[in-house]
Amino acid sequence: MGVGIQVEKLNAYFGKTQALHDINITMAANQCTAVIGPSGCGKSTFVRCLNRMHETVPDARATGRVRIGELDVYNGTSAVAIRRRIGMVFQKPNPFPTMSIYDNVAAGLKLNGFHERKKLDEIVERSLQLSALWNEVKDHLKKKSGASLSGGQQQRLCIARALAVQPEVLLMDEPCSALDPISTGKIEELIFQLKERFTIVIVTHNMQQASRVAEFTGFFLLGELIEFDKTTKIFTTPSDKRTEDYITGRFG
């Protein structure tokens, strides 16, 4: 099951440059939260702070408190343990090109020392079922490489890979920006189904996508969280003029 996410006074830096300013936000369990804003506003930095990917950039650091369920992300938990509970899907599908479809999905588990064949088979099938890819690949799981799939299939393979380690939260950083409308539709449908089991945070430049998949939306601008509310409110009657100007295309 998904867990809630609580962020308090989160600040993020790249060297001396501050990318996020005092972000406070509470995201409910088993809901999808969309993060929107113009390029450079800090939305990707924000999600990368949730699973401590931000600190992998040289000179980057973050302060503040992030709680994923009962887990204190920045206090006493290893980054590896955190990333096991928080899956991530990136803008460009990135399957391991030399691995088969099966091995792509099983990679995270094998990396964690899990090698029980029968159990692995079960998890690979379940993950591919969850990512709505099973029917398309079940006949050549070990014959075809991940890179042989179409872009949309590759992205669903990456989702299956993230789900295989049974996370509680799924972060998606513009997961459809490289996909055609049909593949995008499949991923969006998938997000709806995955909400029953996971808490989802999605960064998107596509406001229609945010309005279609997310219950809550946060608008970031220049590293600040300008407005966070129900998606219906943000896209029909936002409270802040800056939010309205952005979503109506009056700046940016």
Added chain:
Amino acid sequence: MRSRFHQGLDDLRARLLRMGGLAEQAVDRACQGYIERDLARCHMVLEGETQINIAEREIDEQAFDLLAMQQPMAVDLRFILAVTKINSDLERVGDQAVNIAERVMDMVELPIADLPVDIARMAAAVSAMVRRALESFIEGKAELAQAVLEMDNVVDRMKDEAFISLVKAMNERPDITRQALDTLLVARNLERVADHATNIAEDVIFWVRGADVRHNPPPEEQPIRQSATEGR
């Protein structure tokens, strides 16, 4: 910036204002036609109806295109929804003007009757409502629209008073029944125009504030939505 889209919104606004002008003119002509028993004005109202109907279809078509092609959000989405509803109300204002003109054309065939009702006063109040509702749209000001809502009760009272007076007149003087009946229907048509002006004002408030004030819900039942648009 989405300049093509915003140009489309400006065009839509301009079209609706032209449509508003036509509907307002139709009501004024029909009312003058009644007051002066002027058949020429009545014919102008009837002939103008086609133009209003064409404008209604064009505005709906453009609004539909903008919704489909531009996926508007927030204030722009509310604006387009409001325009489509105002468009429909304006077309019906035009229909009411035609109804009044047809009553007048019937009445001029009959002897002039001294009726205990001040249609000119009612017509002035109704025209003012339509004009102010359109002004609130032009200015994008919810407070102007709010004032229109408050005027509706005045027109309702005028219609009720006209009804009582005219029924009484029909009872007392059966020879003027047809004139009284025509006038009663004119009062009813004017009251309907006032209702459409009220609808327009409500749609302007929805556009500007994002608040649904239809059917006068008590304040505690109104959606608690404060739009960023208000007060701009």
